[in-house]
Amino acid sequence: MTLTPEHAIVVQSLTKRYGDLRAVDDVSLTVAMGEVFAFLGPNGAGKTTTVEIIETIRTPTSGSVSVLGMDVAKAKRHIIPRIGVLPQGFSSFDRLTVAESIRYYARLFGCKHTDVDELMSLTNLGDKRDVQFRHLSGGLKQRLGIAITLVNDPEVVFLDEPTTGLDPHARRAVWDVLLGLKRGGKVVFLTTHYMDEAELLADTVSIISKGRIIATGSPDELIESNSDYMCMTLRSADVRAVESIRNLGFAPTPHGIDTIKVRVKHTDDVQEILREIKVSGAPLPSVDVRKPNLEEVFIGLTGEQLPANHAAQGDER
Amino acid sequence: MTPRIVTANLVVRLRTLSRENSAMFFTVAFPVILVLVFGAIFTKPEEMNFDLPVQDLDRSTASAQLIDSLAANAVFKTSSVPADVDATAYAREHKATLVLIIPQGFEQMQIRRLQFGDAEASAELTYIQDPSSTSVENRILLLNAVMAAVNQRMTAVPPFIQMSDQSILSRKYRFIEFFVPGIIAMAVMTSSLSGALNMNAELRQKGILRKLTTTPITTTDWLLSDILYQLVLATVSTTSILLVSYFVFDVRLHINGWLAVYLVLAVFVFVGIGMMLTPIAREAESATAAANAFLFPMMFLSGTFFPVEMMPGFLQSVARILPLYYVNEGLRASMIFDDHITSLRCAVITAGVAAVVFVAGAVVTRWNREA
Numbered sequence: 001m002t003l004t005p006e007h008a009i010v011v012q013s014l015t016k017r018y019g020d021l022r023a024v025d026d027v028s029l030t031v032a033m034g035e036v037f038a039f040l041g042p043n044g045a046g047k048t049t050t051v052e053i054i055e056t057i058r059t060p061t062s063g064s065v066s067v068l069g070m071d072v073a074k075a076k077r078h079i080i081p082r083i084g085v086l087p088q089g090f091s092s093f094d095r096l097t098v099a100e101s102i103r104y105y106a107r108l109f110g111c112k113h114t115d116v117d118e119l120m121s122l123t124n125l126g127d128k129r130d131v132q133f134r135h136l137s138g139g140l141k142q143r144l145g146i147a148i149t150l151v152n153d154p155e156v157v158f159l160d161e162p163t164t165g166l167d168p169h170a171r172r173a174v175w176d177v178l179l180g181l182k183r184g185g186k187v188v189f190l191t192t193h194y195m196d197e198a199e200l201l202a203d204t205v206s207i208i209s210k211g212r213i214i215a216t217g218s219p220d221e222l223i224e225s226n227s228d229y230m231c232m233t234l235r236s237a238d239v240r241a242v243e244s245i246r247n248l249g250f251a252p253t254p255h256g257i258d259t260i261k262v263r264v265k266h267t268d269d270v271q272e273i274l275r276e277i278k279v280s281g282a283p284l285p286s287v288d289v290r291k292p293n294l295e296e297v298f299i300g301l302t303g304e305q306l307p308a309n310h311a312a313q314g315d316e317r
Numbered sequence: 318m319t320p321r322i323v324t325a326n327l328v329v330r331l332r333t334l335s336r337e338n339s340a341m342f343f344t345v346a347f348p349v350i351l352v353l354v355f356g357a358i359f360t361k362p363e364e365m366n367f368d369l370p371v372q373d374l375d376r377s378t379a380s381a382q383l384i385d386s387l388a389a390n391a392v393f394k395t396s397s398v399p400a401d402v403d404a405t406a407y408a409r410e411h412k413a414t415l416v417l418i419i420p421q422g423f424e425q426m427q428i429r430r431l432q433f434g435d436a437e438a439s440a441e442l443t444y445i446q447d448p449s450s451t452s453v454e455n456r457i458l459l460l461n462a463v464m465a466a467v468n469q470r471m472t473a474v475p476p477f478i479q480m481s482d483q484s485i486l487s488r489k490y491r492f493i494e495f496f497v498p499g500i501i502a503m504a505v506m507t508s509s510l511s512g513a514l515n516m517n518a519e520l521r522q523k524g525i526l527r528k529l530t531t532t533p534i535t536t537t538d539w540l541l542s543d544i545l546y547q548l549v550l551a552t553v554s555t556t557s558i559l560l561v562s563y564f565v566f567d568v569r570l571h572i573n574g575w576l577a578v579y580l581v582l583a584v585f586v587f588v589g590i591g592m593m594l595t596p597i598a599r600e601a602e603s604a605t606a607a608a609n610a611f612l613f614p615m616m617f618l619s620g621t622f623f624p625v626e627m628m629p630g631f632l633q634s635v636a637r638i639l640p641l642y643y644v645n646e647g648l649r650a651s652m653i654f655d656d657h658i659t660s661l662r663c664a665v666i667t668a669g670v671a672a673v674v675f676v677a678g679a680v681v682t683r684w685n686r687e688a
Contacts, residue, residue: 057530077533085531091523093329095336100329107325108532132336148528 007069008033008156008187009054014063016049023049025211026063031156031204036178036188038202040195042302046211047191048088048160054189055085055158068155081109084154088161088191090145094134098125101133102147109152123147123177139170146177156187163197175200195295205294209302219294226297232262232270233288240282245273264289318537326534326542331549344550345557348504352497352558355622356566359492366391367456370407370416372398377424384419386467392459404445414450415457418443431471494570497562498648499621501576504554505583506615506641509547511608513591516543517682518604521595536682540592540675547584555580575651575660582664583644585671590640592678615641640670 009031016024024046031037041047052058054065056076065072067079092101099116106114120126123143128136136144142162149157159178163171171194178201181188192198198205199219206216215222234241234252237260245252245262250273252260264270270289277284292300334340369387373380388395398407398416408416419442429438444460446453469476520526529539555576562568590611598604618632619625619641625633636642647663650656 055531057527080531080533083531085528087524087527087531089524090528091525092528093333093525095333096329100332104325104329105532108322108529108534110319110321110533145528 006033007031008035008067009037009189010064010066011050011054012064014050014053014065015061016046016053016058017061022211024053024060027208027211027213028063029206029213029216031187031189033187034185035203036182036190036201038190038192038198038205039208040192040198040205040298041208042193045208045302047208050208051158051160051189051191055083056080081152082154083156083158084149084152085158086142086145086149086160086162088164090142092133092141092144092148095132097130097132098136098144098147099129101144102151105148106151111152114151114153119147119150122150122180124173137170139166139173142166142170142174143177146174150181154186156189157181158189158191160191161193162190163192163194171197195293195298199294207298207301214301215297223292223294223297226300227292229263229265229292230267230270230289231292231296232264232273233259233290234262234285235259235288236283237277237285238282240280241277241285244276244280244282248272248276318535318541319533322534322538323542323545326539327545327549330542330546334546334550344508344554347507348500348554348558349561351500351503352493352561353565355496355500356493356562359496366394367415367452367459368396368413369393369456369460370396370398370411370413372400372402372404372407372416372418374400374421375419375423376400379424379427380419383423383467387417387460387463393463404443408445408447414447414453415460416445417460418445427471491568493562493566494568494653495624495649496622497558497568497570498652499645501555501558502579502583502619502641502644502648503616503621504558505547505551505580506587506644507612508550508554509584509587510591510594510612511605512547512550513543513588514594514598514604514608517592517595518598518600522600536679540588540679540682543592544584544588547588548581551580551584570652571655573651575647575657575664578664579644579648579651579667582667582671585675586640586644586667589671589674589676589678592682593674596681615639618642620645640667640674643667643670 007030009029011027011029014024014027015022027046027050029037039047039051049058053060054067054072056067056072056079059073068082070079072079093104096104098120102114102116102119106112106116117126120129123146125140125143125147128140128144131140133141133144146159146162149159162178163174166174175197178188178190182201188201190198190201203218204216205219205222207214207222215226217225233255236258238258242252242260245260250262250264250269252262255261262273264273267289270287274284274287334344371384371387373384384395387393398404404416404418407413420440423440426438426440429435442464444457446457517526520529559568559570559572562570591608594604594607594611598607616622618628618636619639620636621641625636625642628636643663643666647660647667650659650663
């Protein structure tokens with residue numbers, strides 16, 4: 001691969017071993033300048049290990065990683081001032097206020113001209129200026145984390161699961177901030193297991209499973225290239241309907257009390273299923289047939305369900 | 318090392334401390350409470366006095382004079398036991414561990430001895446005592462000394478052997494004065510070692526260290542800011558200890574450059590040891606246990622509360638490999654004896670230990686999660 005100035009991040013044949021375990025196995029990826037890149041994968045797939053190697057926190061077993069044209073193994077000192085990292089489960093000093101926390105990290109980076117007010121306004125924290133970290137809600141803490149990530153005006157921003165554990169309102173507030181970064185032309189390396197987040201924000205999505213990259217492309221490309229089937233959703237389907245679908249050789253999966261989903265290849269399959277239900281004497285359910293979304297593509301590719309959505313745990317104040 | 322980063326960290330630590338009222342209180346209060354408690358226990362043993370119930374069966378002028386001689390000695394506070402009660406029953410009933418009985422005929426015997434020179438005449442006083450009392454033996458010794466003095470006075474001849482004592486010190490020192498330097502060293506050790514250990518465990522547990530690894534801060538910056546922070550705490554606690562000792566117990570010690578030298582060295586040593594323990598104490602709970610495992614043996618074996626010479630030989634050898642021992646010795650040498658040679662010798666040893674543990678602490682303190 002030829003490195004070009006357009007590449008903010010280039011990862012080539014990256015492997016990380018812990019004893020016999022290959023946490024990251026021959027991973028290669030590139031992130032272009034100005035791109036929002038979403039790194040998806042189930043828990044334990046190797047996402048965080050890969051990201052932490054790119055962030056210079058961990059060292060690779062083999063392979064090469066460059067950020068902004070610099071080798072992470074050799075130029076950590078030069079890379080760190082040019083990147084911003086929001087680690088998973090970000091936390092700060094309990095008794096520092098929002099403004100003091102931002103100012104502290106700005107001083108660590110030697111940024112005398114960091115505009116604390118501008119960062120607070122960018123992350124919608126203006127009215128929380130003098131609130132101590134321990135009194136902030138989960139969503140506000142994450143937004144402060146993003147503000148701190150930007151103190152050195154980084155060229156590349158790494159956000160590791162920035163909305164995990166937040167309620168829907170708090171997640172949307174964080175997304176607004178991330179959309180602002182995207183408009184500002186920052187390179188954003190986003191690690192998430194929320195597919196709607198990736199679909200909304202990312203230009204490119206890479207899916208990692210068991211330490212290996214199994215698909216890369218734009219959300220639309222991934223859906224297009226992995227949707228050689230359609231999702232048929234049947235509501236108010238009774239036992240006879242389910243039985244007749246099984247008899248046709250399909251594998252219905254339950255979703256909720258009386259809703260089932262079936263993967264079908266052609267519209268003929270839809271007609272055949274409806275005909276068979278009618279023959280069984282069951283009432284005809286309401287039917288919806290559509291292309292799979294990114295979440296369904298992800299499940300199809302990785303064979304794993306996504307982690308439960310913890311949105312209800314957030315408590316936006 | 319970047320002074321800007323070290324200062325930023327120090328400001329954060331001090332700001333956090335100023336907003337934690339309980340931490341502020343205990344930084345100052347813990348050593349001060351120790352000084353007050355131990356000071357109260359050991360400061361003025363000469364003022365101790367014991368209750369001494371006396372049963373005067375003679376009820377004469379001579380027996381009254383003897384009781385006055387006992388009362389004149391500040392050690393005993395006499396009280397009267399009625400002549401018609403059984404002294405043993407009285408002692409049991411009143412939980413008195415020592416009762417003195419002056420027999421009937423005491424005055425007569427005294428007259429025979431003093432006025433008629435009858436060497437055969439003598440009076441036998443009885444102690445009713447409870448041997449299970451830990452202090453009764455000492456009180457009997459003190460009582461014997463008073464009686465010996467009374468006997469001596471009766472001879473009307475000045476005692477032949479006179480005693481005088483001479484201290485190896487230029488002036489007389491009290492236990493509290495030996496104790497204060499030990500408390501200063503112990504306060505610095507406790508705060509520095511457990512402070513460094515707990516802070517790192519807490520920051521790791523909360524994930525703050527992970528964020529810091531993605532900033533330009535280095536472990537050396539972190540260690541130095543921790544040392545400066547602990548130095549501020551050490552100065553505050555030492556000043557409190559010295560002020561309380563001076564105003565409450567009138568303790569006057571030599572305050573000179575050695576005190577500053579030892580505070581700096583002690584902070585380096587104990588922050589360094591705290592840092593060395595961080596890999597085995599990754600959580601706040603295990604950090605406290607690990608800190609205590611080091612603090613308590615060091616506290617008791619290094620001569621903080623009592624002289625090392627009181628311990629068995631092998632424990633004295635153990636004490637001599639503990640860094641707190643040299644801080645204690647050095648501080649006492651400078652603050653009490655004004656002995657610069659010993660201060661210098663202990664400072665050199667402490668500085669050597671400080672250099673080793675600081676470097677070791679910096680090496681083992683890996684913020685990298687792979688460590």
